[in-house]
Amino acid sequence: MLMNILRAVTMSECFYAKMQRKILFDLADLLKDLNPNNYPAFAFAWLALVSNQLFMPNFIKTTTNFANMNQKMLQQELESASTKKGETK
Numbered sequence: 001m002l003m004n005i006l007r008a009v010t011m012s013e014c015f016y017a018k019m020q021r022k023i024l025f026d027l028a029d030l031l032k033d034l035n036p037n038n039y040p041a042f043a044f045a046w047l048a049l050v051s052n053q054l055f056m057p058n059f060i061k062t063t064t065n066f067a068n069m070n071q072k073m074l075q076q077e078l079e080s081a082s083t084k085k086g087e088t089k
Contacts, residue, residue, distance in 0.1 A: 002027065002049055010054045024055070025072075032076060 009015060009023045031050055036043035049055060 002030075003052070006049070006052065006054050027055070028072075032073065 006024075006027060009020055009027075015023070031046060034042055034046055036046055039046075
């Protein structure tokens with residue numbers, strides 16, 4: 001299902017570039033939540049989705065998008081780490 005959404009968004013001319021990026025970043029957020037640390041049984045499917053030629057090039061295409069993705073993922077990791085740290089106290 002996620003692959004079909006990805007294919008529809010990247011190959012369709014119905015979406016403007018800005019909307020396409022927003023949907024792809026939302027998919028990236030979903031994939032971050034579904035990461036193998038949280039769902040080990042989904043690890044190989046997750047890797048296939050993240051490394052897919054329709055998904056990854058859209059983030060690496062421009063330096064700005066790649067920098068934004070890295071910054072966003074780093075921020076989420078820091079928030080996640082601080083939440084886990086607060087739970088262990």
